[in-house]
Amino acid sequence: MTDSDFDLVLRGNRVYAGAGTGAWEVGVRGGAVAAVVPLGTGLTGDRVVELADDEALIPGLVDSHVHVNEPGRTEWEGFASATRAAAAGGVTTVIDMPLNSIPPTVSVEALEVKREVAAGQAFVDVGFWGGAVPGNTGDLRALHEAGVFGFKCFLLHSGVDEFPQLEPEEMEKDLAELASFDSLLIVHAEDSQVIADAPEPTGPEYSGFLASRPRSAENKAIAQVIDAARRTRGRAHILHLSSADALPLIAAAKREGIRLTVETCPHYLTLLAEEIPDGATAFKCCPPIREASNRELLWQGLQDGTIDFIVSDHSPSTLDLKDLENGDFGVAWGGVSSLQLGLSLIWTEAHRRGIPLETVLEWMSRRPAELAGLGRKGRLEVGADADFAVFAPEDSFVVETAKLHHKNPITPYAGKELTGSVRRTFLRGTEVSGDEPTGRLLRRG
Known part of the structure; x- marks a missing residue:
């Protein structure tokens, strides 16, 4: 090969490539992976990155559940701060949720507003979900054709009045509409009546809040989604699963051939209801963080394939x-x-459990990319976008809120010691500096 055959060459003893983890050289040309060859081949490039002995090269993560909130609630988070935070965590693609911004992404006009605001601010690539709300069934196909990756709905109050919930029959009607052009419905599955009948959450006791969002609310709503997917043959996805009680129902639906996928989130896999101090509202999320026994079953559900992947549900305020x-x-x-x-x-929790990094990357890179149909993302192989993170799996650090790029300095992980740190992130072969936003706005297909 001639000098500078590639724009960038990365070399390391631990490269997590599609062909297997090993000692590889990766050549990047035109923003894409152009070669993955054994270390020692001697690829040449305009820039060469030699990984340190304690570093691994991994595919950039894909986070398909992020609330950016801009425009309208930019003081909560915005495209610049959210995508800086993503890059610092090795996430190279985010898909933005359709609510908490004003306007919500429930029409093509609203989607264009969001794209105009995001343009020129993104440090990683950004795609968009559409929203399914009462009365916008006629807008779904146009939004799909405009490039959204699917549609989110709630089966109870969303928390913001401008994004109303769907009743179960409306959810099924929209799922049937989406099935006609093979789009995806992603569902916040908690049953509104079960929660209405539960105790009201008041005061600082976490146990009171947990009782206000019982597992039965999730279980009932997930059963409704499965029934609707069975009848319509539409594609449905359960967001942020926290109730392990629903795992047998989900597993049975998958065996039946129902087109169902499921995600869970780091907070359900790393935090425990028993350890949340009273008054510690940084831990509040819906559905809630549950008990240790529930957490163990979620990990089991990941390992046996009942749960498909892990995403953040980053929902700041x-x-x-x-x-x-x-x-x-x-x-x-x-x-x-x-x-x-x-x-x-x-990785901190998986490593403790003897789960290899390859499996974590499957859960946090490849499978979220597959859900969204992002064939060039979530994998380190020839033809894929050259989105990488340099990860030090044995490194450790203590979470300091002041060092996070999130706009508001609050997280339930403050003071927690974690294993594995992201040292560098590359987007299409260019290192993300945090100074110049080079992220692109993605469209379905």
């Missing part, structure tokens, strides 16, 4: 909305900020 002064779980905003920390959180 301003500090005042977390009601830190009073610590009242009844009034605090429900959402966990973790976009920058996901890989380290999951």
Whole structure:
């Protein structure tokens, strides 16, 4: 090969490539992976990165569940801060949720507003989900053709009035509509009536909040989604699974051939209800963090394939909305900020359990990319986008909120010691500096 045959060459003893983990050289040309060859081949490039002995090269993570909130609630988070945080955590692609921004992404016009705002601000690549709300069934096909990756709905109050919930029959109607052009419905599955009948959450006791969002609310709603997917033959995806009680139902649906996928999140896999202090509203999210026995079953569900992958559900807010002064779980905003920390959180727990990094990357890179149909993302192989992170699996650090790029300095992980740190992130072969936003806005297909 001639000098500077590639724009970038990376060499290391631990490269997590599609062909297997090993000592590889990776050649990048035109923003894509152009070669993966054994270490020692001697690829030449305009730039060469030699990994340190303690570093691994991994495919960039894909986080398909991020609330950026811009425009309209940019003080909660925005495209610049969210994508900086993503890059710092090795995430090279995020898909933005359709709510908490104003307007919500429930029409083509609203999608264009969001794209205009995001343009020129993104440090990683950004795609968009559409929203399914009462009355917008006629907008779904146009949004699909405009490039959204699928549609989100709620089966109970979403937390913001401008994104109303669907009743089960409306959800099924929209799922049938989406099936006609093979789009995807992603569902916040908690049953509104079960929660209405549960105790009201008030005060600082976490146990009271947990009782207000019982597992039965998730179980009932997930059963409704499965029934609708069975009848319509549509594609459905369960967001942020926290109730392990639903795993047998999900597994049976998959065996039946129902087109169902399921995600869970770092907070359900690393935190425990028994350890949450009263008044610690940084831990509030919906559905809630549950008990140790439930957590163990979620890990089992991941390992046996019932749960497909892990994404953040990064849902930040301003500090005042977390009601830190009073610590009242009844009034605090429900959402966990973790976009920058996901890989380290999951690797810390997975490593302790003897789960290899290859499996973690399957859960956090390849499978979320597959859900969204992002064939060039989530894998390190020839033809894929040259999106990488340099990860030090044996490194450790203590989470300091002041060092996070999230706009608001609050996270339930403050003070937690984690294993594995992201040292560098590359987007299409260019290192992300945090100074110049080079992320692109992605469209389905």
